Amino acid sequence: AQSVTQLDSQVPVFEEAPVELRCNYSSSVSVYLFWYVQYPNQGLQLLLKYLSGSTLVKGINGFEAEFNKSQTSFHLRKPSVHISDTAEYFCAVSDDNQGGKLIFGQGTELSVKP
Amino acid sequence: ETGVTQTPRHLVMGMTNKKSLKCEQHLGHNAMYWYKQSAKKPLELMFVYNFKEQTENNSVPSRFSPECPNSSHLFLHLHTLQPEDSALYLCASSRNHGGSLGTDTQYFGPGTRLTVL
Numbered sequence: 001a002q003s004v005t006q007l008d009s010q011v012p013v014f015e016e017a018p019v020e021l022r023c024n025y026s027s028s029v030s031v032y033l034f035w036y037v038q039y040p041n042q043g044l045q046l047l048l049k050y051l052s053g054s055t056l057v058k059g060i061n062g063f064e065a066e067f068n069k070s071q072t073s074f075h076l077r078k079p080s081v082h083i084s085d086t087a088e089y090f091c092a093v094s095d096d097n098q099g100g101k102l103i104f105g106q107g108t109e110l111s112v113k114p
Numbered sequence: 115e116t117g118v119t120q121t122p123r124h125l126v127m128g129m130t131n132k133k134s135l136k137c138e139q140h141l142g143h144n145a146m147y148w149y150k151q152s153a154k155k156p157l158e159l160m161f162v163y164n165f166k167e168q169t170e171n172n173s174v175p176s177r178f179s180p181e182c183p184n185s186s187h188l189f190l191h192l193h194t195l196q197p198e199d200s201a202l203y204l205c206a207s208s209r210n211h212g213g214s215l216g217t218d219t220q221y222f223g224p225g226t227r228l229t230v231l
Contacts, residue, residue: 004156009154034219036222041224041227042224042225043118043120043204043222043223043224043225044157044204044206044222045222046219046221049219090156090157100145100162100208100210100211100218101159101162101170102157102159102220103156104156104157105156106154106155106156107154107156
C-alpha cells in the first residue's frame with residue numbers, strides 16, 4: 001500500500017533563511033504528488049502538485065518542489081522564508097491504484113522566527 | 115479560499131447530543147469528501163461521494179452518518195459521539211473521483227473544530 005513519510009515533525013527557521021521540508025513516499029509505477037499548507041485555524045490550501053513532465057514544480061508563495069523518482073522523494077523548498085510562512089505543511093500522494101484517494105503524511109510544522 | 119465553505123466553524127457537544135456539520139462547494143465539482151484531522155496524525159479519509167453516491171466508507175463508526183443531497187452539499191450527522199471523536203473535520207471537493215487524480219485535485223474547506231465533552 002502507498003505510504004508517505006514526512007521526516008521532520010517540526011522545523012524552526014529564522015526569517016529570510018532557506019528551508020527544505022522533506023517528503024518520501026513508497027514506490028509506485030505512476031505517482032501523483034501534492035503539497036498542502038494549513039495556516040492556523042484554517043483548512044488545507046494546495047501549494048503545488050506534480051502530475052507528470054518537469055520534475056521541478058513551482059507553486060504559490062515562492063515554494064517549489066522536486067520530484068526524484070530514484071529516491072522516491074518530493075521535498076519542498078523555499079529560498080527565503082517569511083514570518084507569514086509559519087504553518088503546517090502536508091505532503092500527499094496518490095497513484096493509479098488508489099482510486100483517486102490521497103494518502104497524507106503526518107505534517108511538518110514550520111515555525112519562522114524573526 | 116471561499117470555494118468550499120463549512121459550518122459551523124466550531125462545535126461543542128455532549129455525548130448524548132445530535133448535531134450536523136454542513137459543507138457546501140461552489141466550484142461545480144461532482145465529488146465531495148469528509149476527512150478527520152486529529153492532532154499529530156495524518157488526515158483520515160472518512161467518506162467519499164461521487165455524483166451524490168457514496169463510493170467510499172473508510173470503516174467509519176455508525177455514529178457518523180453522511181448525507182449528500184446534491185453535488186454541492188454534504189452533511190455529516192453526529193450522534194452519541196465519544197470524547198476521542200474530538201478533532202477538526204475537513205470537507206473537500208474535486209471535479210470527479212476515481213478517475214485520473216491528475217485532474218481531480220481536491221480543494222478543502224476551513225474545517226469544523228469539534229469538541230465532544
